[in-house]
Amino acid sequence: MKAVLLTVLGALCVLTEGGEVHPQKDFDLQRFAGKWYRVGIAHNADSFKQYRDSFKINVGVLVPMETGSVSLTMWQLKSSGCHSMSFLYEKTDKPGRFKYFSTSSNALKDITIVDTNYDEYALVLKHNPRGGQGSTQVAMYGRKQKLSAELMEKFKAFSLAQGVPEDSIVIPLVTEDCPEGGI
Structure with missing residues (x-):
């Protein structure tokens, strides 16, 4: 376990050089496209804690556009059934970094694909710079x-390094595919 933690901490130093989080080196949007499950979520907003027990694994499909932007559709299973949400992540001048306008928070957010091996996991940072220091959300896809314990530890360590309190790091329960039958 100690060796795993040292490996994770070493990787985090590479991801956050000089306090700034950088996108995955040589990010490849075409390889990143497809179906992803959100298997971990962390947030530094105090209001997040009241919802922590209600999170379920979401599933999303990411489709690259000719412009280099991304269309993302997320599905979430709620008591009233399966609900979908669509997002447009606009490309920036840095591959692996996007921006989108959140109607729920009425703010422009930065999205950075921090680390991925494309066929197993992706560590993603969302930052809302509005107000004071803004808010930070970390997600593991x-x-x-279900991902390995080592990858989930990497998610937790990175979340803590971003200032997310330990009690605001959530590993949602595995659920049925939504929509039924998969995507």
């Missing part, structure tokens, strides 16, 4: 609903 997987091509499957």
Whole structure:
């Protein structure tokens, strides 16, 4: 376990040089496209804690556009059924970094694909710079609903390094595919 933690901490130093989080080196949007499950979520907003027990694994499909931007559709299973949300992530001048306008928070957010191996996991940072220091959300995505303990530890360590309190790091429960039958 100690060796795993040292490996994770070493990787985090590479990801956050000089306090700035950089996108995945040589990010390849075409390889990143496809189906992803959100298997971990962390947020530094105090209001997040009240919802922590209600999170379920979401599934999304990311489709690259000719412009270099991304269309993302996310599905979430709620008590009233399966609900979808669509987002447009606009490309920036840095591959692996996007911007989108959040109607729920009425703010422009930065999205950085921090680390991915494309066929297993992706560590993603969302930052809302509005107000004071803004808010930070970290998400771990997987091509499957369950990732290894080492990858989940990497997610937790990175979240803590971004100032997310430990009690605001959530590993949602595995759920049925939504929409039914998969995507």
